[in-house]
Structures are given as C-alpha cells and as structure tokens.
Amino acid sequence: MASKRQRSAESPKQGAPVSKRLRAPGSTNTDSNKTRQRATVAETARRHLAVALIDRGDPNGKMSAERWRLTHSKLVDALFVRMENVPDSPMPTFEGTGWLNGVKILTCKDDPTLQWLQATVPKLDGLWEGAKLDVVDRNNIPSMPKAKVLFPIVVQGERALQLLKKQNPAIPTSDWSVLKVDEPLPSGGQHVIIQINKEAEDLLYKRNGKMAWGLGSVYLRLKKRHPNDQDTHTLRSGEVEADLGLEIVTDATQNLSLTDKTEEVGEELSMQTDPPASLLTSNECAATQPP
Structure with missing residues (x-):
C-alpha cells in the first residue's frame, strides 16, 4: 500500500498540465522577447x-x-x-x-x-x-492617385471609363486609365480600379467622389486624407494595392526588415531577360540546353 501511495503522489494528477520543455537555468521568456525587440529596433534604425x-x-x-x-x-x-x-x-x-x-x-x-x-x-x-x-x-516615392468605382452594370472597362469622361467634362480626366476590372458581382455590378490624377482627386474628394455615369451617379472611392474624415466613400488602407497585387511601401514603424517583401533584393542582372522558349528556334533551344 505504501508503494502505491508513493507512486500516486509522484504521478501528475489527471488533467493537470504537463511541462513539455525544461528551460535552462536562469532563462525566461522575457529574455527572448528582449532579444527580438533589440533586433527589431536595429532593423528599424x-x-x-x-x-x-x-x-x-x-x-x-x-x-x-x-x-x-x-x-x-x-x-x-x-x-x-x-x-x-x-x-x-x-x-x-x-x-x-x-x-x-x-x-x-x-x-x-x-x-x-x-x-x-x-x-x-x-x-x-x-x-x-x-x-x-x-x-x-x-x-x-511619387505615385499617381488611384480610385475604385463600382459600376452598376457590367460594361467593358475602357467603355465604362470613356462614358465617365464624357459625362463629366468639368473634371480633368484626359490621362485617366483602367488598371483592373474585377469579376462581375452577383448583383450585376462590377468594380473597376482607375488611375486618376492629383487635380481630379482634389476636386472629387470635396464631393465624396461623386460623378455622373449612365442614368445616374457613381462614387469613386478615394484614398482617405485624414483619419478623422467621416466620408464613407474612401479606400481602406492598402486596399487598391492588394487588389492590384502591388507591394506597399510600409512605414518603418511597422518593423519590417530590410529584406522583406517590399523589395526584390539582388542585382538587376539576375532578372529574367531570356525570351520564352516558344519564341526560340529549334537550334536556339538546343543551344540553351545544358551539355
């Protein structure tokens, strides 16, 4: 009986947590956190x-x-x-x-x-x-402003843009261009991302991006200029960049390293410059094969 009681006392209670890893004497989670913080500060600097x-x-x-x-x-x-x-x-x-x-x-x-x-x-x-x-x-890095607009019906992107230009002659739109056309929505509408210009953005921001289109109006969602702006027709931070698959230039306070995804580190000579294999002749293809 004594041996059973001794084994019972030495065994962990049922349901009690069991430590999976023993820490080295004197080491703590705080130490590792401080090390990571120091590395982050160095990267930010x-x-x-x-x-x-x-x-x-x-x-x-x-x-x-x-x-x-x-x-x-x-x-x-x-x-x-x-x-x-x-x-x-x-x-x-x-x-x-x-x-x-x-x-x-x-x-x-x-x-x-x-x-x-x-x-x-x-x-x-x-x-x-x-x-x-x-x-x-x-x-x-300078960048041209971009806007995202929901057209109420599905129209080819360039045609939709041309109608937008024609129906809004007071807005400088001559250099606007379509960057991306999304898949049609179940409701029948379609999102389009447009590159605009600073002068037009200044004019449109004051009226919540409202422009005439078709038989009514559409709203160009623009980049929010001030955090306290109550305008509902503004873009979420990084929304257009994510839609376009572009990398975002992120502020240093977000603790990204110097070799993060915002850069493609490496000499430009490492970039792919060879023509596709389909454009090579048979002799050229043979010449590119390893011996």
Missing part, C-alpha cells in the same frame, strides 16, 4: 539606408531597366573616381539593389554611403534627355 533612386522626369519616379543600366554604369564610374582621388578614405558600399513597383531601390551599407549617393546622383551627366535623378526615402 537601418531602414533609412534602403532608399529609392527616382527619375523626377517620370510622374511615378520610374525608370526602365535600360536607363538603370546606364545609371548603374555612371555610378560605378563615380566610385572609381572616388577610389582614385581619395584612396585612403572608406569606400561607399552597398548591400544590394532591387525594384519596387518600377522604382529602383538601393540599400546602402552605412550613413556615409547614403550621403555619398545623395551627393553624387544629382550630379551624374551623360544620361538621357530630361533625366532628373534624385534619392528619396522609400515612403516618398
């Missing part, structure tokens, strides 16, 4: 080193891959000049480049590299006509 190289000659700050190759060459030339003129000074160094929605992203290793880049880029010469290169924070 370094986010300013990932900057956008924009062309102010383009409304969205974009540049083509060909123009980037020319710019890249000019920047390397500038590095050679720096190396030869100040051989004893630390060299500007980069940790990678990538693309973000058609804008070039460069990640500097340190603040002196960022300062060199900011001073060098505006002075580059021998570029294309109208080039106005600048280095800005990723959150300051």
Whole structure:
C-alpha cells in the first residue's frame, strides 16, 4: 500500500498540465522577447539606408531597366573616381539593389554611403534627355492617385471609363486609365480600379467622389486624407494595392526588415531577360540546353 501511495503522489494528477520543455537555468521568456525587440529596433534604425533612386522626369519616379543600366554604369564610374582621388578614405558600399513597383531601390551599407549617393546622383551627366535623378526615402516615392468605382452594370472597362469622361467634362480626366476590372458581382455590378490624377482627386474628394455615369451617379472611392474624415466613400488602407497585387511601401514603424517583401533584393542582372522558349528556334533551344 505504501508503494502505491508513493507512486500516486509522484504521478501528475489527471488533467493537470504537463511541462513539455525544461528551460535552462536562469532563462525566461522575457529574455527572448528582449532579444527580438533589440533586433527589431536595429532593423528599424537601418531602414533609412534602403532608399529609392527616382527619375523626377517620370510622374511615378520610374525608370526602365535600360536607363538603370546606364545609371548603374555612371555610378560605378563615380566610385572609381572616388577610389582614385581619395584612396585612403572608406569606400561607399552597398548591400544590394532591387525594384519596387518600377522604382529602383538601393540599400546602402552605412550613413556615409547614403550621403555619398545623395551627393553624387544629382550630379551624374551623360544620361538621357530630361533625366532628373534624385534619392528619396522609400515612403516618398511619387505615385499617381488611384480610385475604385463600382459600376452598376457590367460594361467593358475602357467603355465604362470613356462614358465617365464624357459625362463629366468639368473634371480633368484626359490621362485617366483602367488598371483592373474585377469579376462581375452577383448583383450585376462590377468594380473597376482607375488611375486618376492629383487635380481630379482634389476636386472629387470635396464631393465624396461623386460623378455622373449612365442614368445616374457613381462614387469613386478615394484614398482617405485624414483619419478623422467621416466620408464613407474612401479606400481602406492598402486596399487598391492588394487588389492590384502591388507591394506597399510600409512605414518603418511597422518593423519590417530590410529584406522583406517590399523589395526584390539582388542585382538587376539576375532578372529574367531570356525570351520564352516558344519564341526560340529549334537550334536556339538546343543551344540553351545544358551539355
């Protein structure tokens, strides 16, 4: 009987929680949380080193891959000049480049590299006509405003846009374009995402995006400008970007690392540039096969 009572006392009670892992002496969850917090703070502090190289000659700050190759060459030339003129000074160094929605992203290793880049880029010469290169924070990448509108009936996107333009001559719509047409809704309507312009957005925001269309009106849902705005015809944060499958430039306070999804880190030479196999001749296909 004594042995049974002893085993019963040593065994955990039925239903009692059983520890699955023993912690090392002196270790706590607080320690691991502090380590993660320190890493997050370090990443946030370094986010300013990932900057956008924009062309102010383009409304969205974009540049083509060909123009980037020319710019890249000019920047390397500038590095050679720096190396030869100040051989004893630390060299500007980069940790990678990538693309973000058609804008070039460069990640500097340190603040002196960022300062060199900011001073060098505006002075580059021998570029294309109208080039106005600048280095800005990723959150300051220029972008054309976008709107989401629900048309009451299913109409081909471009035709719906043309009617919207014609019925609203007081709104500057000449450069508007359709970005995406959603699948028809069970109710018979259809969502369309439109790229508009700043002047039109300013006018429409004051009237909740209301525009004449068809036999009545539609409401363009616009980006909310102030958190306290009570307008119901505004977009949720990141809604259009998610619909378009675009990456969002996220504020550093959201603790994303320098290599998160908002960048495609790696040299542009690693991008797919080969033509599809269907466009190659049989001889070319054979030549691309490994030996």
